Structures are given as structure tokens and as C-alpha cells.
Amino acid sequence: MSMTHQILAHAASQVSALAACAQTSTAAPTAPTFWMPVGASTISQGVDYTLDVINWICYVSFALVIGLMVWFVIKYRHRTGDKFRSDYPHHNTPLEIM
Numbered sequence: 750m751s752m753t754h755q756i757l758a759h760a761a762s763q764v765s766a767l768a769a770c771a772q773t774s775t776a777a778p779t780a781p782t783f784w785m786p787v788g789a790s791t792i793s794q795g796v797d798y799t800l801d802v803i804n805w806i807c808y809v810s811f812a813l814v815i816g817l818m819v820w821f822v823i824k825y826r827h828r829t830g831d832k833f834r835s836d837y838p839h840h841n842t843p844l845e846i847m
Contacts, residue, residue: 781787
């Protein structure tokens with residue numbers, strides 16, 4: 750048997766051994782939740798956890814942005830008796846050409 754055939758035979762035996770291990774894995778798939786269906790693989794639990802972490806980061810970021818926006822709207826609102834500012838620049842040719 751040539752060296753190439755020996756390498757291919759060894760690789761094939763390794764692949765079949767890995768496939769057998771994957772089929773006899775004891776890790777149970779995750780149960781269905783509100784967001785996700787039943788896990789279809791042994792790594793679905795890690796993927797679901799990653800999605801949950803990303804979701805909570807988004808929830809906290811959203812609440813922070815909305816809270817700051819409400820605070821600034823209240824802090825810098827127009828009050829009765831204050832004059833509106835009217836000295837804004839209306840035209841700037843070099844800036845518009847750029």
C-alpha cells in the first residue's frame with residue numbers, strides 16, 4: 750500500500766470514529782423557549798446562551814438611550830419667557846461646495 754493510501758485510510762478511520770462519537774453524545778438538546786425552537790444539535794445550548802446575552806445587551810443599551818433622551822428633552826425644553834435663538838448661520842458657500 751502506498752503512503753497516500755495509508756494516509757487516506759487513517760483519515761477515513763478518524764472521520765468514522767468522530768462520527769460515531771457525535772452520534773453517541775450524551776448532551777441533550779435544549780428545550781424550546783419563547784425565542785428559540787428545540788435545539789437540533791449538541792452545541793445549540795451555547796448558541797442560545799450567546800443569543801440571550803446579545804439580547805440583554807441590546808435591552809440595556811435601548812433603555813439607556815431612551816432614558817438619556819427623555820432626560821435631555823426635559824432638561825433642554827423651551828421654557829415660557831425664553832427667547833428663541835435667531836443668530837444661526839443661514840448660508841456658508843465654502844462649506845456647501847465642500
